[in-house]
Amino acid sequence: MQSHAPRRSGRGLTRGIPAVLSVVSAFLVWELYVHLSGISPLMLPAPSRVLEQIVLNRALLWDNTLPTLKATCAGFALSLTVAFVLSVALDFMPRLRRALFPIFVVSQTLPLVAIAPLVVLWFGFDLTPKVLLVALVTFFPMLVALVDGYSATDTDIESLMRSMGATRGQIFRSARFPSALPYFFAGLRISITYAVVAAIFAEYVGARAGLGIVILNAKNSFRPDLVLAAVVISSALTLGLFALTALIQKLALRWREVAGT
Amino acid sequence: MSVLVMKNVSVTLGGTSILDDVSLHVGQGEFVSILGPSGAGKSTIFRLLTGAVEHDSGQITCNGQPLTAKQQSFAFMPQRDAxxxxxxxxxxxxxxxxxxxxxxxxxxxxxxxxxxxxxxxxxxxxxxxxxxxxxxxxxxxxxxxxxxRPVLLLDEPFGALDALTRTQMQAWFEKRWRAARWTTLLVTHDVREAVALSDRIFVLSRRPAHVLTEVQVPGPRPRLGRRITPEAHALEAQVLDILLNQTGKAL
Structure with a gap:
């Protein structure tokens, strides 16, 4: 009769201290180096200067963050849908899996540098090419995670369900899909970290607005401080999305939290 | 009247003969055990009954009807709780x-x-x-x-438990069974468990498995949670002897 002691967030906070310390000290070293060496801000701006630029250019940054966020979310939603639908199809049709999997693997070998300009060429400067590129980059880890997750289902549970007279669909819904969820979230966390970067890269190649455009313009006008300001925003976006997936995972896999596994 | 009847059933899987001419039957409200060495094909009998494998020859009937995929006659409890x-x-x-x-x-x-x-x-x-x-x-x-379902299939349900918990669970289970009288087919390699819980025991040989002998277990219930009677002891020794000597080189 083990009683259950859910983890308190307080412990999570204490656990975060080393991470905060290491990040803060890295920035401190950077700041000190810039001031002590007297290096030009055109070469390497200090973190304080980057922060200042964020505040000064907040309107510009905000206006350009929205298109990037939009492309990221739309691309990710598309990729999530495609990955899920495909994973179900592949699970029910092993032959389809053998036929299509090589194509998916090849899709991951395409260098983004080469493919992005082509996609922009084909689909123009609107949202479409960005959405497609984000989807291309992010769908594979989720698909692999789902497919592997399905096949990691406990065979005892499956034979039990078969002995109950369950259909293939019932077994999928009640056993294979829930078994795949922890795997799926592992893939989701990997994917989400690619998503913002892919959107920015797509904008960099050709767009009317977005963080990628801010970075491009800042680079062309020799403003490393503004480049880094946009980078900070993009990192913050990724971290925010990452935290969101972690939260959803926590809610979806509550049984793992409670069981303390 | 027998609920479950297996008559001259043989199963071959991947060229290996697993069950060879196995016949057994379970009556209404009866507790029957299948006892055999590890790897003898005891679990194959359950896979057969739950439709996971097919038999090559012989007949299986449940309540007089031949076994079909549609009809769900069995409730299965796997070794691990699943x-x-x-x-x-x-x-x-x-x-x-x-x-x-x-x-x-x-x-x-x-x-x-x-x-x-x-x-x-x-x-x-x-x-x-x-x-x-x-x-x-x-x-x-x-x-x-x-x-x-008409018949419970229990596949070594206490095998994964520690010795103390197993003993408690067996006694608890006997109590529940006495109250409910489920028609039960138990697969086990534990002689004491089989003798303590069963009305009848089918002792299987090593693979390819056939029925070495059918043992009637007399004696009033409950049998667990008290000292083992000399009769039960003698029966355990007898069954163990059959397993050791007639299934070839055991141990």
């Missing part, structure tokens, strides 16, 4: 009923009155990982019996 870790105990218990197409509410309503008998009334909302091994096994058994 509880779904992501479902609360109550939702694990209703799984079989949900598969039958019964709504979640009705399935819960059917399971809830049985929780107390299985010592689970305070744990319905818990997840399996929060329960001890014995409690998980009780939950697995309850999940099996609520399916309300």
């Amino acid at each position: 509880l779904m870790p992501w479902r609360r105990i109550i939702d694990n218990l209703t799984l079989g009923l949900e598969v039958q197409g019964i709504s979640r509410e009705e399935a819960r309503a059917r399971v809830t009155p049985l929780l107390a008998d299985f010592g689970l009334e305070d744990f319905a909302r818990h997840y399996p990982a929060q329960l001890s091994g014995g409690m998980r096994q009780r939950a697995a058994l309850l999940r099996t019996v609520v399916q309300d």
Whole structure:
């Protein structure tokens, strides 16, 4: 009769201290180096200067963050849908899996540098090419995670369900899909970290607005401080999305939290 | 009257003969054990009955009807509890009923009155990982019996438990069985367990398995939770002797 002691967030906070310390000290070293060496801000701006630029250019940054966020979310939603639908199809049709999997693997070998300009060429400067590129980059880890997750289902549970007279669909819904969820979230966390970067890269190649455009313009006008300001925003976006997936995972896999596994 | 009858059943899997001319029968409300060495094909009999493998020859009937895929005559309890870790105990218990197409509410309503008998009334909302091994096994058994099938198939249900818990669980199970009189077919390699729980025991040979002998177990119940009678001891020794000497080189 083990009683259950859910983890308190307080412990999570204490656990975060080393991470905060290491990040803060890295920035401190950077700041000190810039001031002590007297290096030009055109070469390497200090973190304080980057922060200042964020505040000064907040309107510009905000206006350009929205298109990037939009492309990221739309691309990710598309990729999530495609990955899920495909994973179900592949699970029910092993032959389809053998036929299509090589194509998916090849899709991951395409260098983004080469493919992005082509996609922009084909689909123009609107949202479409960005959405497609984000989807291309992010769908594979989720698909692999789902497919592997399905096949990691406990065979005892499956034979039990078969002995109950369950259909293939019932077994999928009640056993294979829930078994795949922890795997799926592992893939989701990997994917989400690619998503913002892919959107920015797509904008960099050709767009009317977005963080990628801010970075491009800042680079062309020799403003490393503004480049880094946009980078900070993009990192913050990724971290925010990452935290969101972690939260959803926590809610979806509550049984793992409670069981303390 | 026999509920389950297997007559001259043979199974070959991948060119290997697993079951060779096995005949056995289980009567209404009877507790029958299949006892045999490890790897003898005891579990194959259950896979056969639950439709996971096909037999090459022989007949299997349940309540006089030949076994078909559609008809669900058996409720199966696997060796490991196979509880779904992501479902609360109550939702694990209703799984079989949900598969039958019964709504979640009705399935819960059917399971809830049985929780107390299985010592689970305070744990319905818990997840399996929060329960001890014995409690998980009780939950697995309850999940099996609520399916309300003509025959229970128990595949070494106490094999994964530690010795002390196993002894407690066997005594508890005998009590529950005496109250409910489920028609039960138990697979085990534990001679003492078979002698303690069964009305009759079919002793299987090594692979390819055939029935070495059928043993009637006399003696009043309950048999567990008290000192083992000399008769039971003698029977255990006799069955063990059959297993050791007629199944070839054991140990």
